[in-house]
Amino acid sequence: MAVTLSLTVNGKAVNATVDPRTLLVELLRNQLGLTGTHVGCDTGQCGACTVHVDGRAVKSCNLLAAQANGAVVVTIEGLAAADGTMHPMQAAFKECHGLQCGFCTTGMVMSAIDLVNRHPKASEATIREELEGNLCRCTGYHNIVKAVAQGAAAMAK
Amino acid sequence: MAVEEYWAPATLSDALERLRGGDVTILAGGTDLMPQSHAGRVTLARGLLNVRRVPELRGIEAADGGVRIGALCTMSELMRDPLVREHFGILAEACDHFASDQLRNAATLGGNVCNASPAGDTLVPLLVLDAEAELASKPDGRVQFRRVPLSAFFSGPGRTARAPDELLCAIRLPRPPAGFVGRFYKAGLRPALDISAISIGIGGVPGGRALGQARVAYGAVAPVPMRARRTEQALEGAVLDAATVERVAAIARDEVRPIDDVRASAWYRRELVFNMTRRMLGDVAHA
Numbered sequence: 001m002a003v004t005l006s007l008t009v010n011g012k013a014v015n016a017t018v019d020p021r022t023l024l025v026e027l028l029r030n031q032l033g034l035t036g037t038h039v040g041c042d043t044g045q046c047g048a049c050t051v052h053v054d055g056r057a058v059k060s061c062n063l064l065a066a067q068a069n070g071a072v073v074v075t076i077e078g079l080a081a082a083d084g085t086m087h088p089m090q091a092a093f094k095e096c097h098g099l100q101c102g103f104c105t106t107g108m109v110m111s112a113i114d115l116v117n118r119h120p121k122a123s124e125a126t127i128r129e130e131l132e133g134n135l136c137r138c139t140g141y142h143n144i145v146k147a148v149a150q151g152a153a154a155m156a157k
Numbered sequence: 158m159a160v161e162e163y164w165a166p167a168t169l170s171d172a173l174e175r176l177r178g179g180d181v182t183i184l185a186g187g188t189d190l191m192p193q194s195h196a197g198r199v200t201l202a203r204g205l206l207n208v209r210r211v212p213e214l215r216g217i218e219a220a221d222g223g224v225r226i227g228a229l230c231t232m233s234e235l236m237r238d239p240l241v242r243e244h245f246g247i248l249a250e251a252c253d254h255f256a257s258d259q260l261r262n263a264a265t266l267g268g269n270v271c272n273a274s275p276a277g278d279t280l281v282p283l284l285v286l287d288a289e290a291e292l293a294s295k296p297d298g299r300v301q302f303r304r305v306p307l308s309a310f311f312s313g314p315g316r317t318a319r320a321p322d323e324l325l326c327a328i329r330l331p332r333p334p335a336g337f338v339g340r341f342y343k344a345g346l347r348p349a350l351d352i353s354a355i356s357i358g359i360g361g362v363p364g365g366r367a368l369g370q371a372r373v374a375y376g377a378v379a380p381v382p383m384r385a386r387r388t389e390q391a392l393e394g395a396v397l398d399a400a401t402v403e404r405v406a407a408i409a410r411d412e413v414r415p416i417d418d419v420r421a422s423a424w425y426r427r428e429l430v431f432n433m434t435r436r437m438l439g440d441v442a443h444a
Contacts, residue, residue: 001161020163020205023191043192044260045350056233056262062188063263066163066207111259133257133350 005069009034010078018065025049027065028075036076036106040135047134050107051075057114059133076106079113088154089113089147098147100138108134108144116152124149162204169213169326172206173295177322181206185229188256188264189272213293213326214267217241223331225291228267228324232279233258235266245330247282247339247358254278254343257350267325270310273317276353276377282341283307283328284374284384285358291327292319304329311381334370336362340437343376344429346420353377354421355429359437366396368441373434378413378426385412388434397438406435 002017009032016031028034028051040048042061049061052074079087089112092098099105108131115122115130122130127148128141136144160182166172175181181204184190193199208214208229215227217238224240235241236252255261255269255278269279270290288307293300307328310318319325333339339360345351356376361368371392373385388409395401415426 001159001163003163020160021194021201042195044188044256047257047259050259057259058263059188059259062191062260064184064187064191064207066165066205067184067187067209069165114258130258133259 003066003069005065007068007070008072010074016065020064020066022065023061024051024053024063024065024068024073025060027068028060028073034075034077038103038106040103040107040137045135046104046107047111048104048107050110050134052110052114055117057111074110076109079109087113088157089116089151092151092154093144093147096143096147096150098140098144100136100140104134104136104138108136112148112151113155116148116155120152120156122148122152127152160201160203160205163207164204165207165210167210167212169211169293169324170295170300172208172211172324173293173300173322175204175206176324177295178204179321180204181321183208183271183324185209185268186231186263186265188260189268208324211324214324220329221331223329226266226328226330228265228270228327230266232256232261232264232266236261244332245282245286245339247285247341247360248279248330250339250341251278251282251343251356251358254341260350266328270307270328271317271319271325273311273313273315273381274352275314275380275382276356277382278343278353278356278376280307280311280382281356281358281374281376282339283330284382285339285360285372286330286333287372289329290319290325291329292323293326294320294323296322302326308384313380333360334362336364337370338363338441340441342433342437344433352420355415355426355433357430357433357437359434359441361392361441363441366398367394368392368397368438369394373409375409375413375430377420378415378430380414383413385409387412392438397441399439402435402438405438406431409434 038048040046044062182202214229232252289304342357343353358374361371410431415423
């Protein structure tokens, strides 16, 4: 049994055929080669697999690829401009050293952009609360919070 | 077993037809189904029925003086909806405690209700709000609806009054009485992404240091999320001085039926029920 899907991934139309049980993250990583989206816990806890579906952050290890049929999906690979200029949030993570091993970073960036879209002037407390769905195994939260605040200011410009 | 069929029907009638055929797993947000099936705790049926396109399962609208909430409404939609926030604040409060933002964007109210976890975050506030489940089926070629009070909907962990050929279309909430106040409390080890050790919902109309028309519900302290009728009776007309609050909280501690599990012992759950009920009633009495 195969399901045929049409969706938009990082601005490009994608047609794919998947088994019904294929997770969205499996489609992204294994079929589309977009390995920037990570699988940490595979149980919806850690947030490393966070992507945007129709503009909202979701955990792609918790959704079937079939559920994204017709949707607009953005992954970490879709953030930078065509000339390679980083998204302001990516630049802020780089400048603030908002990463250590880097495993959680792509999910952190995707969640951070969603939270800034909803709270453009988020306080430090709001940033910490809103990142509750993303775990950093290096416990490098302090610089991550600084990066999100700087990224928010840059996104407002 | 492999999933052999996948359907995403666009009408309620087609969805019910698939359900009537049997051996079907219903998929809504998938946030519980996916990890459960990957962990081997749930076996997906031969047919997977994605109900996302069924229009009758969508929207939040005023109905019968209260509100009709489509089963596909996500936690994020609920906690931002003006109607829910104004009249059913205890539900919005519980949604805010639900998992994390990424899961709130995908998880649906209908999924939380049909999973029927004793610890389901929205179930306690729904019980306090006298919710009804709106179920649809198509037994003889015609779509039929019935309503079941949520207090009679849960029959055990993961078990409900929904028949295999029925689909939960919506949750209906009657308008609470004038002056109604509701409060939700969830005890977990961390504020996010935790399954509650216990949860409490208390609602009623405060006045004269009493809580009129009191409704009290508990989660994760019995095989099903439960209304605490004896505790409610003890509250009716009682002036909430310190001794009365203590007495009512002790009745609640006796009324719940918790078990020992990985999240908490039965003893600890009873102590939480007593202490937090006492604190919440004290707050309500001074509201």
